[in-house]
Amino acid sequence: MGMFKFKKKQEDICLNMLEEPALLFDEEGVFANCNEAARDFMYDLGYDDEKSPETIQAFSSSLHARFEVNGKNQFEYENWKFTISKRKTTTGTLFRLLPIKGDETVTRLSLSLNIMPWGIMTVNLDDDNKIVYCNPMIGEFLGVDFENIIGFSIDDVMRVCGVEESLKKNINDQSTSFYDHAIKVNDHIKWVRMHFVPFMGDYHYCMIVVQDTSHEKMKESQFSQAQRLEALGQLAGGVAHDFNNILSIIDGYARMVKKNSSLDETTMNYLNHISKAVERGSGLTSRLLTFGRHKISKDKIVDLGKLIKDQEALISPLMDASIALSITVQEDVFIEAAPDSICQIFLNLCINSRDAMKNGGSLMVDVRKEEHENAVLEIIDTGCGMSPEVKSKMFDPFFTTKGQGKGTGLGLSMAYSLIKDMNGSIDVVTAESEGTAIRISFPLSKEVPEDYKKPLVDMATGTISGVTALVAEDEPELLDLVTGMMEEIGVHVIKAYNGNEALALQEEYEGEIDFLLTDVVMPELNGVRLAELFSACRPDSKVMFMSGYPANGQMARVPLPEGAFLMPKPINFENLKNVVASLLNNGNDNALSDVKKVTGEWKVAQ
């Protein structure tokens, strides 16, 4: 028995040295042994499967019988083709299944065609342009079962994809040609390019190679849209410049009329309206300019809230009067993004919301931080909403619900790809006739912008950082004293020994000046006039007056503007500290009780 086992093992080794499937039969023609390749092969064919009643034994017997009895030396099964080679051995007969080499090229070729990323069809010109061959990719491109279109004419198949035009001309063309067309596949729109390659010689066939060009088409449209925007931007720049010129003339002459003291109240009111309109107009031109500067911009750290809030002047004129627009933003929501892209996305979404609210409604925009990780931009409208079907296609390129010539169908798909480019995500919640909420989320930037400067007031210690003040005082000792105190708190001080010097310094200083602290009575230019001139140049800066006159007991009278902040002298350190802190806090703090708020005409000796 031991010897038999040894022999069996030797036989296994010999059989397994053969690459092709090999089976050994004994002298009676009964299956004796086979190699691993044969086992795998038979297993692939479905034998020796738990589900199959037939065993390797049974298969082998039938193989043996077929070869021996019928004298066939070729074996064919599905795509497999073999020659059977038979050889006598000492113990019986060895059957080897040798793959037929000639078919390998064909197999490889058909495999290549099957995995090709382009669709390929061959049509017969002599038989109504019927499809005689196509690869599986055709099925994917045209949204059809590729095997089922064989035998149908190409025009019939294309008609299913929404192409009514006959391709006959291209197919019968003697030279290679191509044809670009939008096709409809399962209700989605796709752009394809079909290359027509005629067969040479006597074959009346034409090969059609189909390529999905949707991506290229979209890029192309994006590019032309970007170019259009750039041209529009240049135009806007030029218009804004002329517009500002015109506004300055309107405003200037309105002011000249206003100087006429004999004007009645109504006329004065009208003139004020003109001035206000001019102000709005110039605000609008500066917005137009920021939008118009449309170039491919790099990602940088931007304040999303500020960026969106700045668009308000541009968005609100686009809204119908029946639409209530509200934009609320949180401060310091920094993200890494291309500002122009954000504006473009925002504008597109707002226009969609507007178009969804034909009968009016409200558009709410909100920018906030979420979970310290994300910046969220939410755009909620009370418009017509979208059906699930429309929603599923809203980001598809070329898909539009607006009428022909009104929408390009690219707005949302561009928004989508821009958001993805900036590592963001977009979610849409919508209900028909109720409205749509769009939520765009970006990762928060870990850094703040380079030019970012925010006054930081530490109320506990009373220290301040990142604040610049312009101090105007004609008494050198007092100027030094106040400057010293301010610097002790942490305020950066620009010292001016008179009003005109203060004006020159603010003109030269390129950074922001948070507030002006000025003495009231100064030679050449008094503090009140200085404040007026300073505010004309820096409208966002705050102003605070200081005066020593009450302490001196002089009866000078200086009219201060209503609502102005006045700090009485002598100035003490604690007072100054609190007042500066609360002034920067928008005057909402109690500390301002140290400061007199001027009502009406302020008299020194009160």
Added chain:
Amino acid sequence: MKKSLTQLCVLVVDDQSESRALLRNILSDIGINQIYEAQDGKTGLAFLDSSFDLIDVIMCDWNMPQMNGIDLLRQIRSTGANTPFMMITGRSDKTSVVEAKSLGVNVYVRKPYSPTQIEAKLRAVVQRMEAA
């Protein structure tokens, strides 16, 4: 030589007569009465050629036919003169401001402007003239 605000002699260069008239009006309200006008850079330059010492401040528009404000400024600066140059323009974008300042514009005023702004800027100019 010290000059006060009202003693200033100003050259206004702007192609629109309404704009020039407007500035003249504002200046005379401030108390400045020595005002010369030119309708473009070329005329302005010709005027400066003949009466350069007369002018204390140039108030100039940017976009003009013949010679624009920037080219006028270049011509003036190329002679070595540092006469204060105030650009008063409808160009309100930051890039223009930076460009103008780098070329030697002392003061930049965006249109539309207010008379108060003009006065503040002129006072700043006068202040620096005294210091020089």
